[in-house]
Amino acid sequence: MDMSFLDVQNLKKHYQARSGLGETKRFVKAVDGVSFSVKRDKVFALVGESGCGKSTVARLILKLIDPTGGRVLFKEQDITALKGDSLRAFRRSVQIVFQDPFASLNPRMRVIDTLGEPFIIHKLVPRKQIREHVVVLLEKVGLGPEALMKYPHEFSGGQRQRICIARALTVSPELIVADEPLSALDVSIQAQILNLFQQIRRDSGIALVFISHDLNVVRYLSDEVGVMYLGGIVELAGTEELFSAPKHPYTELLLSSVPKITTDRTADQSPRIFLTGVQADIPSPIDVPPGCPFHPRCQKRFELCDKDVPALKESGGRQVACHLYK
């Protein structure tokens, strides 16, 4: 086994919910015991519904917020305790691309200032050479030098996302965390940005943690997938294994919800699972159901499910958190 690259161990982030006078304190368990590891040069995808804690995991990996418990090991170094110079060194290794390209660029800074800033902070190049380096970066993401002096509001969503990706590339990171980088974009633009990510990976071999709820994109891009549900990982597997034979009932549900396009009417298609009524909605992370958090929506639940919380266990070359698999 090679040296571990990114190791997330039992990561937890709980937020205190606002409570009235005399009420007992309640916690929103945004992330509750998430563990996975990412290999060098690979793409790890985190999928799940809105509100399952994917973005919180992203921010924890970047040390933008501090965890309630657990550790994040980057190249065997616990980043949750980093400070000062070692934190600044870590910031050169891991970068992030956010979902909303309208909110993630400073509206009062020109492109050259936004992209030049990491060079200044980390003293990577002399100030006089920043301009040419920024031009090279822009070229990498498919933008011309005329973008230099413009402000963010002069660009379209796709162009802004290109600028955000360029900003992530300034420090030549080893890992980029992309937090739903496509979901705010038009479908035609999504394909362009997706190809940009592929191209960057081919050129520089940067590892990627790709957070998404678009399973087609995940299948196309990733090597390994973690399926999240209400702050925990319910299934962890290689992309092909997961998509060809999902084990956890929640993974099945997610996969069945993907629209399929086929020209063959007689092709064998797994039936679509429909949830109605109470089952259709994801429970609030304040009131996580007892036992398996997925049991109120599960088609295959049995008596054990609302009593015991299933642990993530090895099952046939992958990890599943479900009482169906022993």
Place this chain on the structure above:
Amino acid sequence: MITAGTLSGLAWKRFSRNRLAVFGLMTIALLALIALLAPVVSPSDPTAINVYKVLSPPSSTHLFGTDELGRDVLARMIWGSRISLKVGFVAVGIAISIGVLIGAAAGFYGGRVDSVLMRFVDVMLAFPTLFLILAVIAILEPSISTIMIIIGLTGWMNVARLVRAEFLTLKERDFIAAARAAGAADVRLIFRHILPNALAPVFVSATFGIAGAILTESGLSFLGLGVQPPDPSWGNILTAGKDNITVAWWLSVFPGIAILITVLSYNLVGEGLRDALDPRLWQDGKR
């Protein structure tokens, strides 16, 4: 989508459509010009006493008449406008500097820092400002610099609250997280990333603040606690006017109108700025 121009260009476009605000801005510019050029445009020495022309009504030689010592009222008002301008800008400058620093620290760091600083703001707001100023002037010598400093020291709380509120929302934005991920230190985040985006309401507040400071200075000078004679100020010309109001209306009317127009102009500009800088009114929709 806007094809060209910056955010400030957009705001200027909105501002220039507001006729009253533009009128206010032009009046302020004119007053500032007069104040700067006082030695040139003043018809005579504002302190030159002429006992033969005591309380003479407006005429071609003395457009605004003369006061109880025969001094030209127009000349005194022109020199007095320097005081108003200086008090307005210096006092508000002090207030903004303090308010921005305290509001930024409270909003950015939050938690205990925020609680302590904001309770301090509450305490400061609980003081009746005018009486505080009167008390300080009773102890210190009444002078223009004392007044400017005290108005500044008692006028920053509103700015601090505005800046704090802006910081609270801006610090959660993704571009701040991105700058943090790029390794930006707190000072850079506060002054380079958050503050430039938080200044719009501060400008608006400053404009209203200048109007308030000019009024306060006039009031204090009127009470004899501000600019001391023989130096002229709109407030202390009014004091002389009060004593002679039955025989010399021009001593009260002209400085009164000057104060009114100036304060009104600043308020009009303030309101124009408030509308022009309100992001909810931008056609762009997203910032």
